[in-house]
Amino acid sequence: MGDITAFERIMGASDIFPINYLSRGATAARSICKVQVYREGHIPSGAGSGFLVAPNLLLTNNHVIRSRKSAARSSAIFRYEMNEEFKLDRGIAFSLTDEIFFTSPSNELDFSFVSVEEDTKEQVALSDFGFLKLLPQSGKAVNGEPVSVIHHPNGGLKSLSLRNSKIMSVKDHFITYSSDTLPGSSGAPVLNDQWLPVALHHRSVAHPSQRNRWIANRGIRISAILDYLELHASKRDTDAVMILKLLGL
Numbered sequence: 001m002g003d004i005t006a007f008e009r010i011m012g013a014s015d016i017f018p019i020n021y022l023s024r025g026a027t028a029a030r031s032i033c034k035v036q037v038y039r040e041g042h043i044p045s046g047a048g049s050g051f052l053v054a055p056n057l058l059l060t061n062n063h064v065i066r067s068r069k070s071a072a073r074s075s076a077i078f079r080y081e082m083n084e085e086f087k088l089d090r091g092i093a094f095s096l097t098d099e100i101f102f103t104s105p106s107n108e109l110d111f112s113f114v115s116v117e118e119d120t121k122e123q124v125a126l127s128d129f130g131f132l133k134l135l136p137q138s139g140k141a142v143n144g145e146p147v148s149v150i151h152h153p154n155g156g157l158k159s160l161s162l163r164n165s166k167i168m169s170v171k172d173h174f175i176t177y178s179s180d181t182l183p184g185s186s187g188a189p190v191l192n193d194q195w196l197p198v199a200l201h202h203r204s205v206a207h208p209s210q211r212n213r214w215i216a217n218r219g220i221r222i223s224a225i226l227d228y229l230e231l232h233a234s235k236r237d238t239d240a241v242m243i244l245k246l247l248g249l
Contacts, residue, residue: 017193021193024195025148025160025195027130027195028132028150028191028195029150029158029160030078030079030128030129030130031051031052031129031130031131031132032049032050032051032132032150032151032158032188032189033049033050033051033052033058033076033077033078033080033129033152034047034048034049034050034076034077034080034091034152034155034158034184035047035048035049035050035058035060035064035065035074035075035076035077035096035187036074036075036076036077036093036155037064037065037070037073037074038073038074038075039073040073042073046064046155047152047155047184048060048061048063048064048065048152048155048184048185048186048187049064049151049152049184049185049186049187049188049201050064050065050076050187050188051131051132051150051187051188051189051197052116052126052129052130052131052132053113053131053132053133053134053197053247054131054243054246054247054248055118055126055127055131055246056115056116056117056118056126056246057100057113057114057115057116057131057243057246057247058076058096058113058114058115058116059111059112059113059134059187059189059200059225060111060112060114060186060187060200061106061110061111061112061186061187061200061202062103062104062105062106062109062110062111062112063106063110063186063202064112064186064187065096065103065112065114066103066106066112067101067103068098068101069098071096071097071098071101071112071114071115072096072097072098074095074096074114075093075094075095075096076093076094076095076096076116077091077092077093077094078091078092078093078094078129079091079092080152080157080158081157081158082157088157092120092122092124093120094116094117094118094120094126095116095117095120096114096115096116096117097114097115097116097117098114098115099115100113100114100115100239100242100243100246101113101114101115101239102229102232102237102239102240102243104225104228106202109173109220109224109225109228110200110202110203110220111200111202111220111225113229113239113243132189132195132196132197133196134197134222134225134226134247134249135196135222136222136223136226136227136249137223138221138223140192140196140198140222140223141167141170141175141190141192141198141199141221142167142170143167143168143169143170144166144167145166145167145192145193146164146165146166146192146193147165147166147167147177147179147190147191147192147198148160148161148162148165148179148190148191149161149165149179149181149185149188149189149190149191149201150188150189150191151181151184151185151188151201152184152185152188153181153182153183153184153185154182154183154184155183155184156184161179161180161181165177165178165179165180166178168216169216170221172224173220173221173224174199174218174219174220174221174224175190175198175199175218175219175221176205176216176217176218176219177190177216177217177218177219178216178217179201179217180217181201181204181217185201186201186202186203187200187201187202188200188201189201190219197222198219198221198222199219199220199221199222200219200220200222200225201217201218201219202218202219202220203217203218204216204217204218205217205218226247226249229243229244230244230249
């Protein structure tokens with residue numbers, strides 16, 4: 001007789017996951033939105049991604065929302081995506097506000113926390129979309145670990161770069177990874193297999209010697225963002241203090 005244990009085998013690293021991996025991912029995706037930026041006259045001037053991190057609080061990149069003035073004329077659009085029947089879901093827009101705003105320049109940590117209006121004319125509550133909790137502990141991102149990015153590439157429909165991308169390096173304030181992104185992906189969460197944000201996506205990494213070639217994408221570590229926030233809260237920055245309170249830290 002043949003080897004009766006040979007009917008099934010793990011082919012390298014196991015890709016067997018509990019089915020709730022999908023439902024938990026769908027829940028995480030609800031809090032991720034398209035950030036639409038306008039200039040005076042309500043004329044669209046650019047778009048990125050962002051995600052709720054507490055009730056009425058959004059995290060995105062500084063190069064997406066640079067200032068209070070920019071925040072006050074921008075919006076967060078949720079449910080801008082294709083549904084199970086391949087029909088366009090009706091997006092729900094909430095205005096960003098300048099009530100709370102805290103940022104780091106794009107040549108440093110490149111993030112912005114910004115407040116979001118709670119209600120909309122659509123009679124849908126912002127709380128319906130939940131939020132992704134930010135954890136200050138380091139170690140959520142491990143070299144070689146799979147990650148996923150939920151984003152709005154090219155300012156289009158919500159999309160997913162799923163698990164077949166891996167963390168390539170973890171160094172100082174940043175991680176690099178092999179996920180595919182496009183303009184408009186900036187401000188999206190980089191998520192581990194527990195659907196926890198490990199980084200805030202913000203840019204690609206160019207090849208050191210070959211022009212027009214890129215070797216990775218890069219995100220700012222959540223732990224680095226929270227350390228920066230706590231530093232400024234210790235200096236009595238009122239917005240930083242308020243954000244830490246909203247984050248429960």
